Amino acid sequence: MFLPIDPSSGLxxxxxxxEQVRRMVVAGRLAAGEKLPxxxxxxxxLGINPLTVGKAYGELERLGVVEMRRGLGVxxxxxxxxxxxxxxxxxxxVGAAARRLVLEAAQAGLTLPQTARAVESEWRDVRPRPAxxxxxxx
Amino acid sequence: xTNEASVELEGVTKFFRDVPALRxxxxxxxxxxxxxxxxxxxxxxxxxxxxxxxVERPDAGTxxxxxxxxxxxxxxxxxxxxxxxxxxxxxxxxxxxxLIALCAPLYPRWNDALQDELLRRFGISPRARLKELSxxxxxxxxxxxxxxxxxxxxxxxxPAANLDTVVRREFLETIIGLVGDGDRTVIFSSxxxxxxxxxxxxxxxxxxxxxxxxxxxxxxxxxxxxxxxxFAGEPPAEIALPGLVALRRRGRELxxxxxxxxxxxxxxVAAALGAHVEAQRLxxxxxxxxxxxQHGIVDxxxx
Numbered sequence: 400m401f402l403p404i405d406p407s408s409g410l411x412x413x414x415x416x417x418e419q420v421r422r423m424v425v426a427g428r429l430a431a432g433e434k435l436p437x438x439x440x441x442x443x444x445l446g447i448n449p450l451t452v453g454k455a456y457g458e459l460e461r462l463g464v465v466e467m468r469r470g471l472g473v474x475x476x477x478x479x480x481x482x483x484x485x486x487x488x489x490x491x492x493v494g495a496a497a498r499r500l501v502l503e504a505a506q507a508g509l510t511l512p513q514t515a516r517a518v519e520s521e522w523r524d525v526r527p528r529p530a531x532x533x534x535x536x537x
Numbered sequence: 538x539t540n541e542a543s544v545e546l547e548g549v550t551k552f553f554r555d556v557p558a559l560r561x562x563x564x565x566x567x568x569x570x571x572x573x574x575x576x577x578x579x580x581x582x583x584x585x586x587x588x589x590x591x592v593e594r595p596d597a598g599t600x601x602x603x604x605x606x607x608x609x610x611x612x613x614x615x616x617x618x619x620x621x622x623x624x625x626x627x628x629x630x631x632x633x634x635x636l637i638a639l640c641a642p643l644y645p646r647w648n649d650a651l652q653d654e655l656l657r658r659f660g661i662s663p664r665a666r667l668k669e670l671s672x673x674x675x676x677x678x679x680x681x682x683x684x685x686x687x688x689x690x691x692x693x694x695x696p697a698a699n700l701d702t703v704v705r706r707e708f709l710e711t712i713i714g715l716v717g718d719g720d721r722t723v724i725f726s727s728x729x730x731x732x733x734x735x736x737x738x739x740x741x742x743x744x745x746x747x748x749x750x751x752x753x754x755x756x757x758x759x760x761x762x763x764x765x766x767x768f769a770g771e772p773p774a775e776i777a778l779p780g781l782v783a784l785r786r787r788g789r790e791l792x793x794x795x796x797x798x799x800x801x802x803x804x805x806v807a808a809a810l811g812a813h814v815e816a817q818r819l820x821x822x823x824x825x826x827x828x829x830x831q832h833g834i835v836d837x838x839x840x
Contacts, residue, residue, distance in 0.1 A: 406734040409762075409818025411755035442713055446706065448571055449716060450738045454755075506813075 400429075400436055404445050412447055416455035421464055424475050426525055431477035435465060438473075542601070543568040543690055543722040544589050549598035550746075551584050558584040560746035561598065566724060566739075571716050573737030573754075574726040577829055581746040582726040583623050586694045589724065590620040603690060616644055619683035623694040626667050626675050633670075633678060634663035644686035655681045658707055673704040680708065684715060691715070693725035697732055705729070709736055730822045740821070742828060750796070750828065754821070762798040763819045763827075766791040766812040778806055783827035794819070794827040 402419045406412055423429035435441075438456060442449035456473050459465045466474050489497070504514040544566040551559040559581045566572050576582045587593035588600050591607030600607055605614050628636060633656075641647040656663060659677035667675060676696065683691060696712075697705045709732060715721055727733050733740060733754075740757065742750040750757070760780070766772065772791045776784065780797030791812075795803075798816065807814035819827075 407731050407820040407822065409758055409820050411758045412734070413755060443710060446709055446713065447735050448713060448738055450571070451755075 400441070402441075402445065404447065406447060413451050413455040413458065416441075416452065417458055417462075417464075420455070420459055420475075421462075422525055424464055425478055429475045431475055433475045435473040435475065541568050542566060543570075543603060544724065545599075545601040546585065546588070547599045547601075549585070549588055549595045549600060551581075551588065551593065551595050557746055559588070559595070559598075562743065562746060563748055564741055564751065566722060566741075568722050569720055570739045571712070571723045571737050572725070573733035573740045574724060574743065575728075575730070575733065575740055575825060576726075576743035576749075580743045582743055583694055584746075585743060586620075586692050586724065586726060587622075590618065590622075590692050591615075592620075592622075616646070616686060617689045619686060619688035619691045621676075621679045621683045621691075621693045621696055623698075626679060629668040630666060632664055632666050633661060636667065636678070636682070637663070640682055641685070646687040648685050648687050651687075652681060652685045655685075655711065658711070659704070673700045676700060677704070677708075680711065684711070689721060691721065691723045691725075693723065695726050695728070697727060697729055705732065712736055730820075730825060734821050742825065744829065757796065757824075758818065758821075760798055761794070761796050761819055761824050762816045763823070764793045764795060764798075764803055765815045765817070766793065766807055766810070767815075768810070768812050772812075773810065776806065776810070778803055783830055794824070796824075796828075 400423075402416060404412055404415050404419075408415065420429065420435070429435075435456075436444065438449050438452045442452045445452075456465060456467065460467050460473075463476060463479070466476050468474060500514070500518070504517070509517070542565045544564070546562050546564040549559050549562040550557070562581065562585055564585070574582050574585065584593060588595050589602055589607060591602070591610055594608060602610075603614065603617055607614075607618070610618070637652065641649075641652075655661075655677065659674055661670065661674050661677060667678060670678065676699075680693070680696060683693065693712075697708050700708065712723060712725070713736060716723055725737075737754055739752065740750070740754050741748060764778070766776070768789050768791070770789070772786060772789060776791060776793065778793055778795055779799045779802055780795040781793055782796055783792075783794040785792040800816070803814060803816065
């Protein structure tokens with residue numbers, strides 16, 4: 400598993416790990432049930448404190464991105480089902496992120512269509528194809 | 538990890554002749570953490586570590602290491618603490634194997650496998666004499682003698698100083714290999730902040746013999762921001778922002794470094810002054826430089 404980490408960044412390293420793993424899961428590069436490196440292996444590979452990796456995994460488990468099976472390791476979980484949100488309910492995490500995005504965009508003087516384009520471009524970056532189409536191919 | 542302190546310094550003061558090295562240093566190091574001790578040259582880092590290791594007697598204040606006074610450590614307590622001094626190797630004329638043979642029997646938990654791994658990792662021949670080794674290898678022997686007894690507390694004074702990048706990385710990996718089980722505490726001083734950011738989960742900044750900043754590295758990074766305030770006209774000379782540690786003026790901009798960033802309060806202050814505000818995270822190196830610049834608040838408008 401390749402995780403580009405920058406320890407000198409102002410963003411705490413555990414948060415960088417979390418973000419990378421979440422991106423991989425959402426993009427389907429880390430399939431449901433796939434095993435992640437152990438805390439110690441990832442710490443040695445990245446040259447960072449194991450406590451930091453443990454903290455990232457713990458937070459990812461709390462968010463339902465991975466599952467720690469005692470004695471077996473850490474495994475990726477499937478991204479939440481899109482159908483569950485078909486009624487248009489916005490999960491609290493997404494709502495909060497949207498509020499931050501709108502604030503940033505408005506302060507930078509972007510219009511709503513410009514902001515939407517930024518979201519679209521990021522979306523294509525993270526999820527190149529819709530997950531449902533990909534399932535049909537298999 | 539428990540909240541029990543591994544090391545506790547209270548009001549530790551130490552003079553060398555009439556020059557103060559430590560002026561009432563307070564520091565509590567929780568068990569199981571890796572603490573990076575930062576500070577400029579002469580800030581008192583080595584003296585603080587020497588007091589913890591029990592090789593220096595403070596003029597005032599109390600030092601508690603594993604709940605005991607390190608100056609009164611008995612043999613059993615001494616086995617629980619490993620210390621790598623800033624400079625020097627014992628017995629430079631001795632062979633590595635001889636030095637190990639002298640030290641190992643003193644420690645019931647001496648780790649032979651770790652000893653062999655470190656010798657291999659740093660390319661040290663047991664038959665070599667210490668003075669024939671490179672500076673990095675001499676440091677590695679010092680590290681070996683400090684960690685092979687499997688101490689609960691490891692005190693390392695500038696372990697990576699003067700080492701090349703590759704050996705430094707080996708050092709870091711060795712330290713990484715020692716932590717993570719939650720029981721062992723490591724305290725190390727360093728000027729190489731990128732190393733500290735990799736290995737330490739807590740940092741303490743010592744400034745002129747006293748504690749300037751201490752906490753979990755992640756919390757400090759989350760609370761630190763550099764805020765750029767852009768004004769329509771001349772910026773004010775002063776600004777009241779929570780957690781301000783450094784302030785710089787550049788034309789119509791004020792650059793404020795904050796620890797304890799409060800987004801809402803910063804936005805409120807900026808709006809009241811009619812300024813546009815932009816906040817950025819900053820790494821440990823930039824934060825340290827701002828923290829240490831002339832007691833914090835600097836005005837470089839003249840530059």
